[in-house]
Amino acid sequence: MRKIKSLGVRISIYIILITSVLMLIFGVSIGSYFKKQVIALKTDKLQTIAEDVTVEVNDYFQDYLQLLTPFTYNPMFSEMLSESSSHEALSNHPNYEAIIGTMNELQKNEDVVMAAWFYDIDADILLNHQGQAPAKGYKASERLWYGPIMKEGKDVALTPPYVDTFTGEYIVSLAKPIKVNNQIVGITGMNIKIDTIIDIAKSIQVGETGYLTILTADDTVFYHENAEYILQPISEIGVDANLLNLVQSNIKGITEYTNSSDVLYGALDICELNGWKVIASLPSSEFLREVNLMINVIIVGLVTILVVTGIAIFLCVQKQMQALKLLGTYCMQLAKGDFTFTIADQLCVRVDELGMLANNFMTMKSNVSTLINQVNESGVEVNQSSQELLENLTQMARVAEDLAGGVANIAEGATTQAHQIQSGLEKTNLLADNIQHNIANINSLDESTQAVDTAVTDGQHILNELIQNTGFIQEATSQVQSSIESINTYSHKIEEMNETIGTIAHQTNLLALNAAIEAARAGEAGSGFAVVASQIKKLAEQSAASSQEINQVVSDIQSLIVSAVEQVQTCSNTVMDQVKHVDHTRGQYNTIKSSVLTTQNNLGDLEQTAKVMNENKDEMLRLLTALSQIAEEYAASTEESSANVEEQSATIENLTEECRKLATLSDELLASLTQFKL
Incomplete structure (x- = not known):
């Protein structure tokens, strides 16, 4: 036996x-x-951090550049530089002391300012806030601030950081040109400490493990958490091409890069004032920490939901499968032909699909039970009808035998009548010869009269026999007509019973079709009932086919009956005509006899009577000839009727055999229905 797997589990x-x-x-x-x-x-x-640092660096330098603005637009300053061409001239200029004093004040008030200075282009001399000149060999043209102003024409120069030779601290130089009539006459500037920028960078916290990197305009490291990288090109501190490409593009943005073996995310921003760059870096582990945490939370949540959902689905499906198993038990009982079970109320009261299935199953069970009862009743009716039909056909067979005997007698009488009519025709011809002879031999009238009298007597005797035979024929024709009408009545009864059988077969076929549909809806559970429905359908189709054959046979019989009725009617009309002709002939014979008597009594009228007889002779011959032909046709018709009766008898025998088959089929149908328990 095949192992059944749990549908609910699957x-x-x-x-x-x-x-x-x-x-x-x-x-x-x-x-x-x-x-x-x-x-x-x-x-x-991360980008915001870099931008914030850039803003602070830019503001830091911008604040100190603003301190140089008063010197740049100070007329005393521009006047002194434009009028002096040597160190001595500068020292002796009326504005010199005031300017040196202002610069000295600036340097003293700003701790960040290491030195304030100005450069006279004509004198090619640089003096600080104390009026001191640098050592010999100092060339202003070699200073980093000189090129941007003098060669590039910039309004601001901010040098990269460098080490102060006196203090050893990192400083930068800020410089701005002094112009007279758009001509540069000198440069003023200051050297400032950059520790504040470093402090700013250190004060900014980039995540928990991130850090800042500050680059100068030439991509030299100004600040890094690793002091070994300071004042080294960024390309030499171990970063990969991703960050180098971003730095060299001079476009702010963010990229993922590696530094040694560390994977980081770096955000770049650029200082508009001097082109310095700030990189805010954060290790990818910290950068994606929240992402990974969120993903883990999602995974745990999904797994929890999946487990809870799986348990709920399993319990729900198992609950539904209990109802399906109960329906399966009902289907097994139905497949065994047991219709005595009752579907549980707990299934019928459900409002879901299983409740619909249970109610439909109950309806199908009721319909099938009703169908089986109807088929059983129809089978009994078909069996009874087939028995009655068999009895009627047996009676029809006996009637057909009697009809065949009657038709044979009619045929024999018709043959005899034809011979007698032929004999009368011959005698009439002889009478005509005698009339001619009487006319030719008027003198032998007495002898001819005796011969005519004898002939008339013989003719009357023949006519009496003909009348008697005609009566027999007329009586036989009436019997044949009555038998044919009885056969016609029975054929109509057969047709009515056959229509009943056809209706029963059609209803049985519809019931079998409905049962097959309900079995198909039940699926495999209804396969057993589907077989029964198929057998019922076959029996119904066989009954319908037999009914059609019976209907065809009855139709043939009715056609033959109609033909026989027409032929019998024709024969009856012919006999009536024959009776009329015989009566007429008998009247003629009486006339002849009267004429003979008259001839015997009145020879004077003999010639006139002979003429009348001669005139009537041809008509008599014509009538007798027609009567002979009618008799021959009547004999042929009786032979054809006999053949039709024989064919009808054979048809009745076939119909009887089909009725026996129908009775056998109905018995088999009733036997098949006994396997169902209702």
Whole structure:
């Protein structure tokens, strides 16, 4: 026996698998979405840090450049530089002391300012806030601030950091040109400490493990958490091409890069004032920490939901499967032909699909039970009808035998009548010869009269026999007509019973079709009933086929009956005509006899009578000839009727055999229905 697998377990597994796949897709989609959102937020935050540092660096230098503005637009300063062409001339200029004093005040008030200075282009001399000149060999043209102003024509020069020779500290130089009539006459500037920028960089916290890198305009490292990288080109501190390409592009942005073996995310921003660059770096582990945490939370949540959903689905499916198992038990009983069970109320009162299935199953059971009862009743009726039909056909066979005997007698009488009519025709011809002879031999009238009298007597005797035979024929024709009408009545009864059989077969076929449809709806559970429905349908089709054959036979019989009725009617009309002609002939014979007597009594009238007889002779011959032909045709018709009766008898025998088959089929149908328990 085939092992039955639990449908509920399989359905649960399928649903859980589908749910798992959907949740996996949902989790991946949500994880990807949140990852993108968190990365975007982290990126914006990292970029904001770089921008904030850039703003502070830019503001820091901008503040000290603003301190140089009064010198740049001071007329005393521009006047002194334009009028002096040597160190001595500068020292002796009326504005010299005031300018040196202002610079000295500036240097004293600003701790960051290491020195304030100005450069006279004509004198090619640089003096600080104390009026001191640099050591010999100092060339202003070699200073980093000289080129941007004198060669590039910039309004601001900010040098890269360098080490102060006196203090050993990192400083930068700020410089601005002094112009008279758009001509540069000198440059003023200051050297400032950059410790504040370093302090700014150190004060900025980039995440928990991130750091800042500040580059000068030429991509030299100004600040880094690793002191070994300071004042080294960024290309030599171990970063990969991703960050180098971003730095060299001079476009702010963010990229993922590696430094030694560390993977980091770096956000770049550029200082507009001097082109310095700030890089805010954050290790990828910290950068994606929240993303990974969120993904883990999503995974745990999805797994929890999946487990809870799986348990709920399994319990729900198991509950539904209990109802399905109960329906399966009913289907097994139905397949065995047991219709005595009752469907549980707990199934019928359900409002879901299983409740609909249970109610439909109950309806199908009721319909099938009703169908089987109807088929059983119809089978009994068919059996009874077939027995009655068989009895009627047996009676029809006997009637047909009697009819065949009557038709044979009619045929024999018709043959005899034909011979007698032929004999009368011959005698009439002889009478005509005698009339001619009487006319030719008027003198032998007495002898001829005696001969005519004898002939008339013989003719009357023949006519009496003919009248007697005609009566027999007329009586036989009436019997044949009565038998044919009886056969016609029985054929109509057969046709009515056959219509009843056809109706029963059609209803049985419809019931079998409905049963097959209900069995198909029940699926495998209704396969047993489907076989029964198929057998019922075959029996119904056989009954319908037999009914059609019976109907065809009855139709043939009715056609033959109609033909026989027409022929019998024709024969009856012919006999009536024959009776009329015989009566007429008898009257003629009486006339002849009277004429003979008259001839004997009145020879004077003999010639006139002979003429009349001669005139009537041809008509008598014509009538006798026609009567002979009618008798021959009547004999042929009786032979044809005999053949039709024989054919009808054979048809009745075939119909009787079909009725026996129908009775056998109905018995088999009733026997098949006994296997159902209702």
